[in-house]
Amino acid sequence: MGIFLIKVGDLTIPTMDDIDIRSKKVLLRIDINSPVDENGKIIDDSRIKAHIGTIKELADKGNSIVLISHQGRPGDKDFISLEEHTKLISKYLDREVVFVEDVIGPYAREMIKKLENNGILLLDNIRLISEELIEAPPQQHVKTFLVRKLAPLFDVYVNDAFATSHRSQPSIVGFPLALPSAAGRVMEREVSALARIFNAEDTPKIFTLGGGKVHDTIRIIENLVRKRIADRILTGGLVAELFSVAKGINLNPKNMEILEKLGILSLIPRARKLLLSGAPIEIPVDYKVEINGNVMEEPASKITGVIKDIGSTTAEIYSSFIKDAKVVVLRGPMGVIEDERFKSGSKSVLKASLEGQGYVIIGGGHMISALDKDMKIDSSKVHISTGGGALLLFLSGERLPALEALSMSVVNSSD
Numbered sequence: 001m002g003i004f005l006i007k008v009g010d011l012t013i014p015t016m017d018d019i020d021i022r023s024k025k026v027l028l029r030i031d032i033n034s035p036v037d038e039n040g041k042i043i044d045d046s047r048i049k050a051h052i053g054t055i056k057e058l059a060d061k062g063n064s065i066v067l068i069s070h071q072g073r074p075g076d077k078d079f080i081s082l083e084e085h086t087k088l089i090s091k092y093l094d095r096e097v098v099f100v101e102d103v104i105g106p107y108a109r110e111m112i113k114k115l116e117n118n119g120i121l122l123l124d125n126i127r128l129i130s131e132e133l134i135e136a137p138p139q140q141h142v143k144t145f146l147v148r149k150l151a152p153l154f155d156v157y158v159n160d161a162f163a164t165s166h167r168s169q170p171s172i173v174g175f176p177l178a179l180p181s182a183a184g185r186v187m188e189r190e191v192s193a194l195a196r197i198f199n200a201e202d203t204p205k206i207f208t209l210g211g212g213k214v215h216d217t218i219r220i221i222e223n224l225v226r227k228r229i230a231d232r233i234l235t236g237g238l239v240a241e242l243f244s245v246a247k248g249i250n251l252n253p254k255n256m257e258i259l260e261k262l263g264i265l266s267l268i269p270r271a272r273k274l275l276l277s278g279a280p281i282e283i284p285v286d287y288k289v290e291i292n293g294n295v296m297e298e299p300a301s302k303i304t305g306v307i308k309d310i311g312s313t314t315a316e317i318y319s320s321f322i323k324d325a326k327v328v329v330l331r332g333p334m335g336v337i338e339d340e341r342f343k344s345g346s347k348s349v350l351k352a353s354l355e356g357q358g359y360v361i362i363g364g365g366h367m368i369s370a371l372d373k374d375m376k377i378d379s380s381k382v383h384i385s386t387g388g389g390a391l392l393l394f395l396s397g398e399r400l401p402a403l404e405a406l407s408m409s410v411v412n413s414s415d
C-alpha cells in the first residue's frame with residue numbers, strides 16, 4: 001500500500017493501491033451495459049473486456065468478488081438480465097463466474113455469504129431494484145435498501161464503472177459512504193488519461209455527437225458551449241433531428257411522431273436557445289431514410305421516410321471538418337447502427353477521425369461497436385473510452401458524482 005491517489009480538480013480519490021485489498025470480500029461495481037440486438041443478444045462486448053484486468057487483479061490478490069452492473073433501463077428493449085454477460089466474463093477470465101438471479105433478496109445475500117475465497121459472483125441487473133434509478137446525494141443513497149442490504153456483507157467497495165460515473169445512483173454513490181472504497185483500474189486509467197490528453201490550448205476541437213440519449217446530450221452541449229470548449233459540434237442520430245426541428249426544418253410527421261414519443265420535442269426551446277446564442281452546432285444536409293423497408297437518401301429539406309442515418313453528403317462534409325481538427329471527440333452513433341444498412345455514417349466519421357491529424361477520443365458503447373476490426377488504431381493518438389455521457393461531462397469540467405462519492409469514502413483503517 002502506498003499513496004497513489006488520483007487528483008481531479010479539488011477531489012482526491014483513493015485507488016486500489018491506497019486501501020487494504022487482499023483476501024477481502026469485495027463489491028465491484030462495473031459497467032457492462034452493452035449494445036444488444038433485437039433478440040437481446042450482446043453485439044459488442046468491449047465494456048465487458050475492459051473490466052477483466054481489474055477483476056483479475058482483485059482475484060490474484062486472494063479476494064472473493066461480487067460484481068454488480070446495470071444493463072439498459074426499465075421499459076427499454078436492452079433492459080435484460082446479466083446471464084449472457086456472466087458467460088462472457090467467465091470466458092475472458094478463463095475461470096468460473098456464477099450468475100445469481102437476484103440482487104438484494106435472501107438468495108443473493110446467502111450466495112454472497114457462502115462465497116468462498118477467490119470465488120466470483122455476478123448479481124443480476126442492479127436496475128431491477130427501483131431505488132437504483134433515483135438520482136440523489138450519497139447521504140441519501142447510503143440509506144437505501146440496496147446499500148443497507150449489501151454493504152454489511154462486504155469489506156471493500158471498488159468502483160470501476162467510469163461509464164456510469166455521471167449518475168448519482170445508489171450503486172455508484174451510496175456504497176463509498178458505507179465501506180472503505182477505491183476507484184478500480186478502468187476508472188483510474190480513464191480519469192488519468194483524459195486529464196492528460198485534453199488540453200485547453202489544443203484547438204480546434206470538434207465534437208461529433210449522435211445517438212439516442214438526447215436529454216443527456218443537450219445538457220452536455222449546453223456545458224460545452226457555455227465553457228467554449230467546442231469549436232464545432234457535428235450532430236447525428238436523434239440529436240441531429242432535434243436541432244434540425246429547432247432550426248425550423250420539416251422532418252415530416254413520421255419522424256416528428258418518433259421524437260414526440262421519446263419526449264425529445266420538449267427540448268426544442270433549449271435547442272433554439274443554443275442556436276440563437278450562436279453555438280457552433282452543425283446539422284445534416286441529407287439523411288439516409290427507410291421507406292417501406294427500402295433505404296434511400298433524401299435531402300434534409302425533403303424528408304419523406306423514417307430517418308435512420310446521416311446521408312453521404314453530410315458524412316463527407318463532417319469528415320472534412322474532422323480531418324482538420326486538433327482534437328476530435330465522438331460520442332453516440334450517427335444512425336441506427338444495430339442495422340448494418342445504417343452504419344455507414346458512423347463508420348465515415350470514425351474513419352475520418354482515425355485518418356486525421358488530431359487526437360481522437362471515442363466514447364459510448366454504441367460508437368465503439370461501429371469500429372471495424374480493420375480500422376487502423378494508433379494508440380498514441382486515440383483514446384477509446386468506456387464512457388459516453390460520463391466522458392463528455394468529465395471533458396466539460398463537470399464534477400462526476402462517482403468521483404465525489406469516492407473522495408468521501410470511509411478510510412480503511414486495517415493497515
Ligand SMILES: Nc1ncnc2c1ncn2[C@@H]1O[C@H](COP(=O)(O)OP(=O)(O)O)[C@@H](O)[C@H]1O
Nearest residue numbers: 211212213237238332335336364365366367388
Ligand atoms: N436516427 C435515429 N433514430 C433512432 N435511433 C437512433 C438514431 N440514430 C441513432 N439511434 C440510436 O441511438 C442508440 C445509441 O445511442 P446512445 O446510447 O446515446 O449511444 P452510446 O451508447 O454510444 O453512448 C442506438 O440504439 C441507435 O439505434
Ligand SMILES: O=C(OP(=O)(O)O)[C@H](O)COP(=O)(O)O
Nearest residue numbers: 033163164364365387388389390
Ligand atoms: O451506457 C451508458 O452511458 P452512455 O450511453 O452515455 O455511454 C452507461 O451505462 C450509463 O447508462 P444510463 O445512461 O442508462 O445511466
